Amino acid sequence: MSFPRAARRRIIAAALAILACFALTALARAAEQTRNPHQEAIKALADIDAAIAALSSASSVTATNAEPYKQQAQRAAEALAGPGSQATGGEPGDRAGAIAHLSWLSAHAGESVWGPAVQGALVNLQVAQTHLSDSAKADALEEFWSATSDALQSLLVAAGRSSEPGVLGGLRGALSTTDLGVPPGARVMSGCAAPDQVPAQSQLYGVIKGYLTYVAVPREEGTTRLPEAFGVRDVAVRGNAIILHSAAVDPSGKLCADAQTAVATPAPKDPPKSADANSGDPKSGDPNSGNANSADAKSADAASADANSADFKSGSTSGDVPALYTEQQAEQGKAVFDSNCSSCHGNHLQGGASAPPIGGAAFLRKAKMLEWKVADMRNMVVSAMPANNPGSLSPEQYADVLAYVLAVNCYPAGSKPFPTSDAPALDQTTLHQIQGAKGEDSTNHTCPVKE
Amino acid sequence: MLRSLQMALMASAAVVAFTGSGLAASDTSQPESRQPQASSGQSGPSSQALVDAAKDTANWILPAGDYSDNRQLAENEISKENVDQMKVAWTFKIPGNGPTETSPIVWDGMVYITSNRDDIYALDAKTGELKWKYNPKVEQLTGFPRNRGVAVYDGMVFIGMLNGHLAALDAKTGKVIWDKQTVEDIKTSFYSMQPVPYKGKILMGVSDGDWGGIGNIAAFDPKTGNRIWQWDAVPKPGEPGHDSWSGDSWKRGGGAIWSGVAIDPGTDTLYVSTGNPQPDFLGAVREGKNLYTNSMVALDISTAQPKMKWYHQFIAHDTHDWDPAMPPVLFTGTVDGKQMKLAAAGDKAGNFWILNAENGDLVSQTPVSYQFNQDTPPKIGGTNYACPNTNGGVEFNGAAYDPATNAFYVPSSNQCGSWTANKQATFVAGQFYLGGGFPKLVGPNSGWFSAIDVATGLFNWRHHLDLPANGGALVMNYQSSRRPQEKESIVFTGLLDGHFNAYDANSGKLLWQHDTGASIIAAPATFVEGGKRYVLVASGDPGFLKVPELKVSGPSVLTAFVSGGQKQAAQ
Structure with missing residues (x-):
């Protein structure tokens, strides 16, 4: 007895299909076992980048009909959700799509420090998806761009920046600053x-x-x-x-x-x-x-500053300038400065490409012309510094670093600490060059501070 | 012939000076009160030459060529066919390498440019040879070091400086004639704008709108530096518009005058755009529309004090530093089949605006960059996102109009930012008065170069650029005497990646490009010397457009290109 040829072919096909099913399940299981947060994150990022690239390339389209624009929006959507059955050639990213990768990550985040960043990125991708479906429906170019801009924005936030740790850094931030990387x-x-x-x-x-x-x-x-x-x-x-x-x-x-x-x-x-x-x-x-x-973070000249520091105290008596800080504060302030300020203002407060000098003769001359009080300097520093993260230091750290800046500018130390809030004495003391401070570097008119 | 005629005019002007010492400074005749330099046989350009600048295609005596501030001219040498034969005639390395925003002025065989620290270099237009230099080494108390170029008038070169001084120098020798502090408050103000001479006065806007000042534009006597009139961008108590500021917020309201101006000499109407209100990012302390910040203003300057004809505020109560940085452009364009006098502007929020120049009514508004979350002010003590970034949208060189295509050519920047406002804004002399932080860039940062149809406000074509675009456009209409019916135009613009490009204005096709080696954020200029047409552009450090994607960082240089094609015979 034999099956007709057609039936035989059907049975073979069915058997192959069953085998294929087993094989796929096994593959999937193997894949599940080897799924790793780092790789998932890298894949998600590749998908997001592919979506951004698709939208960016839409902006170079100059067609008069809507189709080429919508195709790019569709490609971006596929990079997020995985290509649907109607997917055309050249699918961006991989088949799973960024949202699937991030959902897996989110489910496996546990107490990881990257959990919030991944969750944030996921939400942003879902927002982007909504905007992309709007742009696919747009029937005017303006509308398309408006929806696409919104989508792009969410995508950019989801992709994030490697320079930003925490939830605002998005996926790139998490990959760069947490063990997800x-x-x-x-x-x-x-x-x-x-x-x-x-x-x-x-x-x-x-x-x-x-x-x-x-x-x-x-x-x-x-x-x-x-x-x-x-x-x-x-x-x-x-x-x-x-x-x-x-x-x-x-x-x-x-x-x-x-x-x-x-x-x-x-x-x-x-x-x-x-x-x-x-x-x-x-x-x-x-x-x-x-x-x-500890020497790493500091300038090579720190040692020579140390050598002069014994002279520093005796210079504090010069003139009738009030003592606004303690020597210990200035020393602590040096560490705060080296960590948070020196990359822009220079190791010696001499200024740099992106920030002005805040120590020495030129700074004090300018401060005098602007009639700055110590209170002005404090306001400025507390409200606007560090420039990349204003307000991020504690009140004590601000007080310490201001003490350090005064010390480098040869203002005398005393027994009263620099205050952690505004105080009348600060408003009564102008910034100007202090004459006759001992230990002063005579070329630049700065004074050394101990480590 | 022309020169001897000017000599004769100068001589008669000198007589006027002796006999009429009490003449008002606004008198359009040009009394020559200083002793002419022994070597100087040239007194111009005169006020009339400046008014007629559009007809003088051999010189470039105003920031955008003429008072319309439209960087456009008709010429008969560089065509679509031969633009690819343009070559470098000479280069001049600008010492110092700071951000290079200088807009060259060309007069009588000399090119005048500036460095970002107010150095002036006077060059031989044919060879690029340095004729004289001026290195003032000014001490700047506020602001950032930028300069956008000089003015020439009546044998003198004028510069506004970082220390709030105006100075006049002998155009032939560079000798300082006078140097005077002309800003009112040195603790909030500096100069970066290119001065504009007009009918016997020097017009100058003050850069003080992010440091706690109130913007103004003033007219100064070119012979003494004395102030003749001043228009403040923020109305005082009792003046119209003052009630658009809550409490005392107007006192540090901003509205700096950063960019160039357009002037209609027929009606003596000055078109000027004002800067953002301040504190920039904390709107809560200045409720209201904050007039006349972020506006284009039309001022009648025919009388002793300027009178406002109209204003058009682009963004009321701005909280993102999205001022209309592009200098106004005055032009006659076709809308609804009718010729209209129009004024164009571009802002850092990514809008390109066309207004009716007669009354300020809106004609069209076209988005020219990604725009996102524009209605949400920066979060106090937190962060939120908006596009463009503070340096995005349309920047300070802006666009040019081509009458042949009835289109505007607009470079623009796609940048986004994360914004933060503080709980309060504290004024400290010489410091930014922002009430928050400048936004952090949220990439990618890219640009567009667009052709916008004036009739519809829609794009004819658009190029996507890998980097923000801030180079300014220059349109040349090629006038063929053999084929007078055929109109073709070329539009030049410089890119952040250092390329100077020429496009077919009709199709957007790239016709020619040259790598200058450093970022171009300065505007081009053009002139004729020795029977050849030259095009100038400065490149160098990109200043605030130093985006992470940028790879080039060459030295500051002025490049002079010369046409390679044969000049077409006059008939």
Whole structure:
């Protein structure tokens, strides 16, 4: 007995289909087992970038009919939701779509520090989807652009910026500043202790409490490929290691300091130095290494400043300028300044490309012409500084850093601390050059401050 | 012949000066009160030469060529066919390498440009050879270091400086004739605008609108620097419009006059655009429309004090620093089949505006950049997003109109930003008075170069650019005497990536480009020397348009291109 040829073909097809089903399920299970947050995030980002690229390329379309515009909106929508059955060629991103990747991530976020960023990105993608469906329905170019602009905006926020840790950084921020950025199988170190040795052709990831603070690569010939979305805030070189700090280096400083307190490592009179992730290395048993770390963040001239500091106190008696701060505040303020201000204003308050000098003769001459009081300087600093994150320092840190600026400008220290709020004495003291302060650098008219 | 006639006129003017020392400074005759320089045989350009600048296609004596402020001219040398034969005639490296916004002035064989720190370089127009320089080394108390160029008038070069001074120099030698502080409050004000000479006065707007001042435009005596009149952008108590400010907020209301002006010499009407209100990002402390900020204003300047004819406020109660940075352009265009006197403006919110020049009525508004969340003010103590960024939309060089195509050619920038407002705004002399922070860029940052049909306000064509566009457009109508019926135009613009491009105005097709090696955020100029047409453009540091996507960073340089084609015979 034999099946007719057609029936036989049907049975074979069915059997193949069943086999295929098993195979697919098995593949899917394997894929599920190997699904990894980092890769999901990278894929989601690729999809979002593909959607943005599709919308951007719509702006170079100059057709008079709506179809080419709507095609780009459709491609963007497919990059988010995965291509539908009506998908045309050249699908952007991958088949799953950004929303599927982020939904998976969101479901597997647990207590991860990147959870809020991923959740935020997901919401923004859903908003973008709504706008994209509007732009697909638009029947006037204006309407299309309006909806597309809205969609693009949400997409940009979802994609985010590597320089911004936290929920506002979006996916790029999470990849750059949290352990979401650590590829599977990568070697992970303490985010507080950057290494000075990295094995050839490898990368070390510094993670502290879920934050990715650096990626260390060896100093060697050739090209090192970094995880796709990693954004470097600054680069340090130590031993054979190149340390690429992420934007998380600031919050991690606090985290490391907390860790330091927790293990009761002696922290002689200086409070935790916030910015440099290495400065409070809780694991370092080597005192030399500790010194090297703290010297890292500071200028090479700090040592020479130290040498002169003994003279500084006696200079404080000059003239009838009131003493507005304590010496200890100025010392603490130097650390605040080095962490938050020196990248723009320079290590010696000499100014830079993006910020004016705030120490020395030229600054004081200008301040005098503008009739600045110390209160004006305080207002300015407290309300507008640091320029990239105004108001982000604590009242004590603002007081310390203002004490430091006064000290560098040769204003005398005393027993009363610089206030943490506005005070009449600040409004009565003008900014001008102080004559006869000892220890003064006679060329630039600045005074040294101890570490 | 022409020169000797001017000499004769100068001589008669000198007689007037001796006999009529009490003449009003607004008198349109040009008394020559200073001693002429021994070497100077040239006194112009005169007020009449400036009024007639549109007819003089060999010189470039006003920021955009003539008083219409439309960077456009008719010529018969550079055509679609031969524009690709343009080549570099000479370059001049501008010392200092700061943001390069200078708009060249060309007069009598000399090119005058500035650095961002008020240095003036006078160059031989044919060779680029440095003839003289002026390095004032000014001390700036407020603002940022920028300069957009000089004015020439009556044998003198005028510059407004970062220290709030106006100065007049001998155009031939660079010798300073006078130098005077002319801003009222040095703690809030500086100059960056290119001065504009008009009928015996120097018109100058003050840059003080983000530092706690009130904007104004004033007319100064070119011989002394004395103020003749002043128009304030924010009305005082009792004046019309004053009630558009809550409380005392008007006192630091802003409305700086940053950009150029357009003038209708027939009616003595000055068209000027005002800057944003302040504190820039904290609207809560200045409830109301905040007149006359973010407006185009038409002023009758035929009388002793300017009188407002009309104003058109583009964005009332702005909280994003979205002022109409583009200088007004005055033109006659076709709308609804009718010829109309029109005035165009562009703002940093990404709008391109066309107004009726007679009464300020809106004719069309075209979005020329991504726009998002524009009605939400920056969040106090938080962050929100809006597009464009503060440096997006249409910037300070702006667009040019082509009568042949009845279209405007508009460079614009797509940038978005995250914005934050503070709980309060504190004035500190010399500092920004913002009530918040300048927005952080939210990428990507890109640009468009668009052709907008004046009849409809819609795009004829548009180029998507990888970077923001702030180069300013220059339109040349090629006038063929062999084929007088055929009209063709070329539009030039400089890009942030350093390329200087020429497009077919009709189709948008790229006809020619040259890489100048550094970002172009300055406006082009053109002149004729030795029978050849030249085109000038400065490039260098892009200033506030230093977006993360930008790869080029060459030195500041002025490039002079010369036509390579054969000049067409006169008949």
